Amino acid sequence: xxxxxxxxxxxxxxxxxxxxxxxxxxxxxxxxQHLRARELLIVSNTTVAPxxxxxxxxxLGKRRVVEVIxxxxxxxxxxxxxxxxxxxxxxxxxARDCAVLALGGGVVGDLAGFAAxxxxxxxxxxxxxTTLLAQVDSAVGGKTGVNHAGGKNLIGAFHQPVLVxxxxxxxxxxxARELRAGLAEVIKYGLIADPALFAWLEDHLxxxxxxxxxxxxxxxxxxxEIKAAVVGRDEREQGERALLNxxxxxxxxxxxxxxxxxxxxxxxxxxxxxxxAAASTACGLLPQAEAERVRQLVKRAGLPTRIDSxxxxxxxxxxxxxxKVQGGRLRLVLLRRIGEAFVTxxxxxxxxxxxxxxxxxxxx
Amino acid sequence: xxxxxxxxxxxxxxxxxxxxxxxxxxxxxxxxQHLRARELLIVSNTTVAPxxxxxxxxxLGKRRVVEVIxxxxxxxxxxxxxxxxxxxxxxxxxARDCAVLALGGGVVGDLAGFAAxxxxxxxxxxxxxTTLLAQVDSAVGGKTGVNHAGGKNLIGAFHQPVLVxxxxxxxxxxxARELRAGLAEVIKYGLIADPALFAWLEDHLxxxxxxxxxxxxxxxxxxxEIKAAVVGRDEREQGERALLNxxxxxxxxxxxxxxxxxxxxxxxxxxxxxxxAAASTACGLLPQAEAERVRQLVKRAGLPTRIDSxxxxxxxxxxxxxxKVQGGRLRLVLLRRIGEAFVTxxxxxxxxxxxxxxxxxxxx
Numbered sequence: 001x002x003x004x005x006x007x008x009x010x011x012x013x014x015x016x017x018x019x020x021x022x023x024x025x026x027x028x029x030x031x032x033q034h035l036r037a038r039e040l041l042i043v044s045n046t047t048v049a050p051x052x053x054x055x056x057x058x059x060l061g062k063r064r065v066v067e068v069i070x071x072x073x074x075x076x077x078x079x080x081x082x083x084x085x086x087x088x089x090x091x092x093x094x095a096r097d098c099a100v101l102a103l104g105g106g107v108v109g110d111l112a113g114f115a116a117x118x119x120x121x122x123x124x125x126x127x128x129x130t131t132l133l134a135q136v137d138s139a140v141g142g143k144t145g146v147n148h149a150g151g152k153n154l155i156g157a158f159h160q161p162v163l164v165x166x167x168x169x170x171x172x173x174x175x176a177r178e179l180r181a182g183l184a185e186v187i188k189y190g191l192i193a194d195p196a197l198f199a200w201l202e203d204h205l206x207x208x209x210x211x212x213x214x215x216x217x218x219x220x221x222x223x224x225e226i227k228a229a230v231v232g233r234d235e236r237e238q239g240e241r242a243l244l245n246x247x248x249x250x251x252x253x254x255x256x257x258x259x260x261x262x263x264x265x266x267x268x269x270x271x272x273x274x275x276x277a278a279a280s281t282a283c284g285l286l287p288q289a290e291a292e293r294v295r296q297l298v299k300r301a302g303l304p305t306r307i308d309s310x311x312x313x314x315x316x317x318x319x320x321x322x323x324k325v326q327g328g329r330l331r332l333v334l335l336r337r338i339g340e341a342f343v344t345x346x347x348x349x350x351x352x353x354x355x356x357x358x359x360x361x362x363x364x
Numbered sequence: 365x366x367x368x369x370x371x372x373x374x375x376x377x378x379x380x381x382x383x384x385x386x387x388x389x390x391x392x393x394x395x396x397q398h399l400r401a402r403e404l405l406i407v408s409n410t411t412v413a414p415x416x417x418x419x420x421x422x423x424l425g426k427r428r429v430v431e432v433i434x435x436x437x438x439x440x441x442x443x444x445x446x447x448x449x450x451x452x453x454x455x456x457x458x459a460r461d462c463a464v465l466a467l468g469g470g471v472v473g474d475l476a477g478f479a480a481x482x483x484x485x486x487x488x489x490x491x492x493x494t495t496l497l498a499q500v501d502s503a504v505g506g507k508t509g510v511n512h513a514g515g516k517n518l519i520g521a522f523h524q525p526v527l528v529x530x531x532x533x534x535x536x537x538x539x540a541r542e543l544r545a546g547l548a549e550v551i552k553y554g555l556i557a558d559p560a561l562f563a564w565l566e567d568h569l570x571x572x573x574x575x576x577x578x579x580x581x582x583x584x585x586x587x588x589e590i591k592a593a594v595v596g597r598d599e600r601e602q603g604e605r606a607l608l609n610x611x612x613x614x615x616x617x618x619x620x621x622x623x624x625x626x627x628x629x630x631x632x633x634x635x636x637x638x639x640x641a642a643a644s645t646a647c648g649l650l651p652q653a654e655a656e657r658v659r660q661l662v663k664r665a666g667l668p669t670r671i672d673s674x675x676x677x678x679x680x681x682x683x684x685x686x687x688k689v690q691g692g693r694l695r696l697v698l699l700r701r702i703g704e705a706f707v708t709x710x711x712x713x714x715x716x717x718x719x720x721x722x723x724x725x726x727x728x
Binding site for chain 2: 079083086087090091093095096097117118119120121122143145148150151153154155156157158320321323324325326327328
């Protein structure tokens with residue numbers, strides 16, 4: 001068996017481990033050791049459940065297990081589906097000392113986590129991420145929620161998991177498109193905190209795209225390290241944690257303007273990173289050559305760098321309802337250089353206008 | 365103007381004041397001093413809004429104010445109505461630095477607080493309780509939530525208000541039935557923490573039922589003191605706070621078995637207190653004479669002491685889905701004497717069976 005790589009998110013009595021290794025879902029001792037609850041609800045989707053639910057169930061021993069299988073895709077991350085999960089918890093009379101397990105990608109994790117946060121005012125929650133995006137980003141940090149027709153993740157809660165189990169073997173069945181989407185968040189970590197990681201991605205992109213296990217394990221470990229440190233210092237996004245939203249205000253606008261149906265979240269973030277870099281350059285902050293490195297890496301990762309089907313004015317409208325508006329001003333995460341980001345509402349409005357005009361519909 | 369009585373719930377950076385006085389809703393300086401947000405959503409109901417919303421709105425100055433008026437009653441404390449409040453927040457694009465104000469009783473406060481907890485993962489929340497029950501109990505402490513057909517408050521969040529404004533003038537328009545319902549929670553405070561308060565209620569019940577402002581101000585102040593202290597020591601109900609549920613496991617069973625349509629919450633709690641006292645006697649804990657004092661005070665307050673329309677087996681079924689079940693055992697709050705309560709799952713099952721048999725349908 002491969003050795004288990006273990007990290008910790010330090011949040012006092014709510015600290016929790018992140019376990020990373022090949023084949024973890026099939027190892028009963030992992031759950032025996034780390035999972036206290038005897039009654040479980042597993043939330044998964046129609047794509048992931050047939051692949052990994054039997055393996056997981058076999059590892060859970062004599063615990064009582066109830067399942068909810070949701071349709072796959074961001075368009076299903078709705079309050080109606082969270083309500084469906086709550087109905088199942090209540091119909092099966094799971095008690096306050098139960099745990100909700102999310103087996104799937106970011107959609108399943110965000111939605112199941114929100115249901116766990118609301119059920120009986122909060123029950124234990126376990127993240128079992130099966131996509132690269134979830135393993136490097138969304139499964140860690142306690143942001144849960146659902147989308148609304150009016151905007152991305154507008155309904156949600158901070159609810160930390162008690163355990164994150166990233167079984168890297170699940171990436172072997174991950175479609176190439178999903179793998180690329182996950183890389184967007186890894187590029188983000190390089191941009192906000194680690195220029196060496198960014199350079200490493202530039203050098204090892206081919207191995208990653210080929211699904212090389214060692215290369216993937218490296219970026220999962222490094223991404224979780226960065227995210228765990230940021231979340232440990234600023235759980236509720238009073239400050240530093242907002243840096244993790246680099247590219248996301250643009251990305252969320254793309255997702256909500258397209259009704260969550262066209263692009264994967266990571267694809268929208270990929271384009272969003274290019275836009276954030278372009279806006280930083282337009283503000284006179286990021287050298288043009290560095291913005292070009294961002295664009296090139298996103299493009300080589302097979303991710304979009306612009307979107308033609310949404311007009312700039314529509315994008316701006318969607319950005320205004322994003323959670324980053326405070327005191328009437330839209331805050332952006334901008335780059336000073338690769339590896340250094342900051343949050344500001346104090347930028348020339350035309351820098352944003354120009355970025356939208358050159359990266360959304362109608363431009364060349 | 366009457367002097368403002370001020371208490372504080374001590375929760376570190378999330379501490380907040382409880383202001384109690386006659387006419388507070390009509391005093392703009394109260395909101396100028398204590399309310400930071402410039403964009404507000406007021407949630408109220410069809411009974412309270414016509415009486416107090418114009419006064420409140422006039423006190424809010426130049427702030428942007430949006431309103432949602434819900435139907436009145438516990439049967440409307442649903443996820444569907446919380447979703448409606450969220451729709452209004454999103455449709456009006458209220459930003460993360462907005463505040464949600466609950467103007468009404470416990471139903472409005474619980475539901476609006478839950479919407480505030482979920483909107484953008486948590487926005488500021490202000491309690492403006494207009495019923496005795498809300499002023500003495502539900503507006504303080506941060507428990508928010510909605511009911512489910514399967515059980516009371518099964519969906520919710522801990523989300524503390526930033527401010528509680530108890531305008532005692534609103535009690536002048538409160539129906540007698542609602543006033544009595546509020547007294548149930550005050551009796552509860554006497555039973556769990558303050559035998560002198562219990563004795564004071566026995567001596568001054570007539571003044572309270574007549575709506576005497578000084579007597580009401582006394583019990584609101586004392587109830588808030590007790591609740592603020594308990595919540596300050598145990599915000600998330602890891603221990604002591606569970607004592608505040610005295611009578612509520614029985615009461616919740618009554619409410620959910622009758623689909624939240626027949627009894628007010630305080631009426632169900634009144635009967636629940638009598639049942640908790642009877643169960644305590646059946647366990648050989650509370651002297652019979654003290655249980656009889658409880659029953660007499662609840663009865664003199666004009667509250668029910670038993671329920672005929674629900675059968676014991678049905679009540680037990682509803683108790684089993686209440687949030688107090690852990691490790692397969694239903695925990696109860698029991699009394700050792702008036703003024704001393706404790707939580708236990710270690711009681712003779714027949715004590716519970718006997719209590720249900722003598723206080724629910726089919727008994728004499």
